[in-house]
Amino acid sequence: MTARSVEDHRRHVAALLAALHTRHAEDVSLGDALGRVLASDVHSPVDLPLFRNSQMDGYAVDAASIRVVPAVLPVRGVIAAGPVDPASHVPGTAYRIMTGAPIPDGADAVVPVEDTETTDGQVRITRARHAGEYVRERGSDVLAGTLLLASGEILAARHIAVLAAVGLQHVPVRTRPRVAIITTGAELVDAGSTLKPGEIFDSNGIALASSVRANGAEVVSIARSGDDPAEFQKLLAEATTAADLVLTSGGVSMGDFEVVRDALTSLGAEFGHVAMQPGGPQGTAVVDGVPVLNFPGNPVSVLVSFEVFARPEIRRAAGLPLIEPEELPLATAITSIPGKRQFLRARRTDSGVELVSGPGSHLVAAMAWADVLVDVPPDVTTLDAGQLVKVIPL
Amino acid sequence: MTARSVEDHRRHVAALLAALHTRHAEDVSLGDALGRVLASDVHSPVDLPLFRNSQMDGYAVDAASIRVVPAVLPVRGVIAAGPVDPASHVPGTAYRIMTGAPIPDGADAVVPVEDTETTDGQVRITRARHAGEYVRERGSDVLAGTLLLASGEILAARHIAVLAAVGLQHVPVRTRPRVAIITTGAELVDAGSTLKPGEIFDSNGIALASSVRANGAEVVSIARSGDDPAEFQKLLAEATTAADLVLTSGGVSMGDFEVVRDALTSLGAEFGHVAMQPGGPQGTAVVDGVPVLNFPGNPVSVLVSFEVFARPEIRRAAGLPLIEPEELPLATAITSIPGKRQFLRARRTDSGVELVSGPGSHLVAAMAWADVLVDVPPDVTTLDAGQLVKVIPL
Numbered sequence: 001m002t003a004r005s006v007e008d009h010r011r012h013v014a015a016l017l018a019a020l021h022t023r024h025a026e027d028v029s030l031g032d033a034l035g036r037v038l039a040s041d042v043h044s045p046v047d048l049p050l051f052r053n054s055q056m057d058g059y060a061v062d063a064a065s066i067r068v069v070p071a072v073l074p075v076r077g078v079i080a081a082g083p084v085d086p087a088s089h090v091p092g093t094a095y096r097i098m099t100g101a102p103i104p105d106g107a108d109a110v111v112p113v114e115d116t117e118t119t120d121g122q123v124r125i126t127r128a129r130h131a132g133e134y135v136r137e138r139g140s141d142v143l144a145g146t147l148l149l150a151s152g153e154i155l156a157a158r159h160i161a162v163l164a165a166v167g168l169q170h171v172p173v174r175t176r177p178r179v180a181i182i183t184t185g186a187e188l189v190d191a192g193s194t195l196k197p198g199e200i201f202d203s204n205g206i207a208l209a210s211s212v213r214a215n216g217a218e219v220v221s222i223a224r225s226g227d228d229p230a231e232f233q234k235l236l237a238e239a240t241t242a243a244d245l246v247l248t249s250g251g252v253s254m255g256d257f258e259v260v261r262d263a264l265t266s267l268g269a270e271f272g273h274v275a276m277q278p279g280g281p282q283g284t285a286v287v288d289g290v291p292v293l294n295f296p297g298n299p300v301s302v303l304v305s306f307e308v309f310a311r312p313e314i315r316r317a318a319g320l321p322l323i324e325p326e327e328l329p330l331a332t333a334i335t336s337i338p339g340k341r342q343f344l345r346a347r348r349t350d351s352g353v354e355l356v357s358g359p360g361s362h363l364v365a366a367m368a369w370a371d372v373l374v375d376v377p378p379d380v381t382t383l384d385a386g387q388l389v390k391v392i393p394l
Numbered sequence: 395m396t397a398r399s400v401e402d403h404r405r406h407v408a409a410l411l412a413a414l415h416t417r418h419a420e421d422v423s424l425g426d427a428l429g430r431v432l433a434s435d436v437h438s439p440v441d442l443p444l445f446r447n448s449q450m451d452g453y454a455v456d457a458a459s460i461r462v463v464p465a466v467l468p469v470r471g472v473i474a475a476g477p478v479d480p481a482s483h484v485p486g487t488a489y490r491i492m493t494g495a496p497i498p499d500g501a502d503a504v505v506p507v508e509d510t511e512t513t514d515g516q517v518r519i520t521r522a523r524h525a526g527e528y529v530r531e532r533g534s535d536v537l538a539g540t541l542l543l544a545s546g547e548i549l550a551a552r553h554i555a556v557l558a559a560v561g562l563q564h565v566p567v568r569t570r571p572r573v574a575i576i577t578t579g580a581e582l583v584d585a586g587s588t589l590k591p592g593e594i595f596d597s598n599g600i601a602l603a604s605s606v607r608a609n610g611a612e613v614v615s616i617a618r619s620g621d622d623p624a625e626f627q628k629l630l631a632e633a634t635t636a637a638d639l640v641l642t643s644g645g646v647s648m649g650d651f652e653v654v655r656d657a658l659t660s661l662g663a664e665f666g667h668v669a670m671q672p673g674g675p676q677g678t679a680v681v682d683g684v685p686v687l688n689f690p691g692n693p694v695s696v697l698v699s700f701e702v703f704a705r706p707e708i709r710r711a712a713g714l715p716l717i718e719p720e721e722l723p724l725a726t727a728i729t730s731i732p733g734k735r736q737f738l739r740a741r742r743t744d745s746g747v748e749l750v751s752g753p754g755s756h757l758v759a760a761m762a763w764a765d766v767l768v769d770v771p772p773d774v775t776t777l778d779a780g781q782l783v784k785v786i787p788l
Binding site for chain 1: 424425427428429438442443444445451472474475476477478479480490492493494495496507535536540542543550551552553554555556557558559560561562563579580581585586589590591592593594595596597598599600601602603604605607608620621647648649650651691692693696697700757758759760761762764788
């Protein structure tokens, strides 16, 4: 690939990852459904309430019998909430009834307990009620067949509550895109290791894994390759068996030991430079039918590459809303290098967006202190304090 | 407890749950740290970069030797990124060097490869560079001892990246409050069961569990009790052994079979009415030193009770920011019952906040369709379209 703009590379990546967006679904139990994305409309299999029941603790009556109050009615029994034999109402009598208990056939109102006095098998009712008062009719909340939740809903507790209330045990949700991660570089070692001169701790694996998970996808593997193309190819072959997308870091620029470039060029991969900073060197490939995005190796470049190229596509595939850019004023004036789109690490403050580091790409601590990327177009070289800029929330 | 206002009950609950807010910490591996809340400040144990290294693929030189260009220097070797024996620079010579590789002692600049031509063991340099150019000094990103992340940070991928880059394997995070849930009611059965007359599906257990998890706490158990106080007491005793907080649903109002009230009154629990709708009947207790919040049994009342009373305290204890109320205009006029603070289920629309149901508390489907609660003060009976109202985001 020749040098290209950020927008061109975004389009290229979007086309490459189009297959991710096929809406695959899986059933999960309600206990695992929090935060998942509904894969299809859900209609109620039942009426809610399931049966005609009392909205109050009180007495089930027929309204006709208490038109004149006080009225004294014989009490035929007590109906608690819970499994019961269906009772039948006899006009002119009452059942003591609890909230949620089935109303006897033929009764049409409930008199709340506070409007009654009970003595010796009888209830004295001091206030008249209309037919229907304090009666929850079957299906008055939801009729069987009603659309409960629409496809695409991100399931929160209140959604799970209604699914449980209609008796569902499982719910169809979008499958999470499965992502494999391969970091490269002979200099990388695990945290906790004793470093030899020239070695550094590998932060890209865990950073990419966390980014993937934070955007609704699943990490199927994290591997690390040294500078041997055969080792990388083997790890990549393993990764493509289980993943819908492979992300790699490092080995894509112009040095002598560019393992990703060396391993993938013969497989039809494209490497080149995107006119952005950080994150200029980029590659893409399709291996065994699986799209592969090759990010550069610097930890900040990796995170910016993920935000700019991978995050939108992963969220789209996961069914999550995209993170939309915002316009915010700059706290202080900034200058930018001409010809390159800059993604400057910055944070929101009361006086506007404030840079946390310069354009250099290696300041991983500053990346952690940032909460937005300021997106500076290639042709812009100076921006004044107070000027509105486009920012990408992190 | 006598009838009390929402604010009074909130204060009562906050006092009861004060012990939850003791900032307990635990160490988790970075792979499990996403979304967790940092329990203490983290300072860097090392300098970053860990060693002086090259920012470019090119040639490591001393700037003095290339003051006049073109300059032709003998190439003493290649330094790749990765474990290496430290090299020493000889003035007037060069090492070919890769991005991230250690710069030889005595070299002070890197000439990018694009400003060079290599022939026969020699490099011809066509552009002069100052001392320090393309050299990343040890500690130029972070010095050992620098504050990397402050206590209270909610860990995102970029935070985890910097923790990994400085070689940390674990990170101290706030322990999640441990919550046990007990639903009550002889009418409740599991989803998937065949219902007998009078039975309904238990949605409160999964709804409360999802609500707890969505707010940074952990669910240690979900149990269900029938109407036998001894059964409830046994489940409660089990719950308090493992939980920092117990939430119950049902059995708190004025009927004949109020299992929570019956079981807890002798243990010093307080039951009464909060001037709100839905969610009026409320109870609280402390059992074996563990606070217990007793919500009513209706599924909507349970969710509203959780949002109004439990959510703020659980989020505070988890170290998460509180969900602040917003002011939004009403899409249509509404009326409200005097004397009760109403929490009306509503959703955001382009023309304002629109109710999804009336004040009745049993409409669980409407709860699922809502994304805010409109908080209507007790003394307000009518609100006009366009009027600003306080809403609680769900």
